Amino acid sequence: xxxxxEKWFFDHHGFIHLRDVVPPDDLRRMIQLADVxxxxxxxxxxxxxxxxxxxxxxxxxxxxxxxxxxxxxxxFQRLALNADIMRVIIALTQGTPCLVDCALTKNYRTSDxxxxxxxxxxxxxVQGQPRAGFLNAGVSLVDVPEGTGFVCLPGxxxxxxxxxxxxxxxxPPTVINVPVRAGDAVIFTEALMHGARRWTLDxxxxxxxxxxxxxxxxxxxxxxxxxxxxxxxxxxxxxxxVRGVQKDVVARLLDTLSTRAQRGT
Numbered sequence: 001x002x003x004x005x006e007k008w009f010f011d012h013h014g015f016i017h018l019r020d021v022v023p024p025d026d027l028r029r030m031i032q033l034a035d036v037x038x039x040x041x042x043x044x045x046x047x048x049x050x051x052x053x054x055x056x057x058x059x060x061x062x063x064x065x066x067x068x069x070x071x072x073x074x075x076f077q078r079l080a081l082n083a084d085i086m087r088v089i090i091a092l093t094q095g096t097p098c099l100v101d102c103a104l105t106k107n108y109r110t111s112d113x114x115x116x117x118x119x120x121x122x123x124x125x126v127q128g129q130p131r132a133g134f135l136n137a138g139v140s141l142v143d144v145p146e147g148t149g150f151v152c153l154p155g156x157x158x159x160x161x162x163x164x165x166x167x168x169x170x171x172p173p174t175v176i177n178v179p180v181r182a183g184d185a186v187i188f189t190e191a192l193m194h195g196a197r198r199w200t201l202d203x204x205x206x207x208x209x210x211x212x213x214x215x216x217x218x219x220x221x222x223x224x225x226x227x228x229x230x231x232x233x234x235x236x237x238x239x240x241x242v243r244g245v246q247k248d249v250v251a252r253l254l255d256t257l258s259t260r261a262q263r264g265t
Contacts, residue, residue: 001091014192093214
């Protein structure tokens, strides 16, 4: 599932950068929907889409996000089941992924930057394979140049000591910035100390964050009242994960990956 180099890189850095995993037509469709949905009032969003960033509990300059976008259009369903991304997710959850969130974010030049943060320390190596209990697949819909966007403290997912007071604008080797192209995905463990530098371009930055865990669920998904809006594979992927129990959707994704490998594609 993961190459020897990918295992080493993830264990050392806490993330993997996948390039060109989303086709251009899908990128254009997601940006088109993002432009429409982000301009809507909360009550106008097609159910069950929501925007907890506009709940009034955040500063007006926070980067806004829309949740449950996989219920809004098939293009986000394809993304949540993207075989290139799921190859890494399945490997790092050791075969038991549960999709817990799909969020479409929009950053402006006036949006706040995001300071370093992390969720727990749920990273380990089990039987010689890296395992992460909470993963985030950040898929960029636009080019993100050097100096803005995703930053992290490489290796901090294994921290035995809390880091000193560091800024997201500090430089390497302690803090690294990861420029990406439209269609790239950065898959990282939420145990990694990470953040985002302020957006500097005139056009918005759009990112889709799909989050997965390797055991249980967060309880928000699936949304049974709107189950008819998503395909069976995605509905199953949103079911709670049970260690050692492989979902049928995972088996189908593995078959797809195996066939592609045999064909050399």
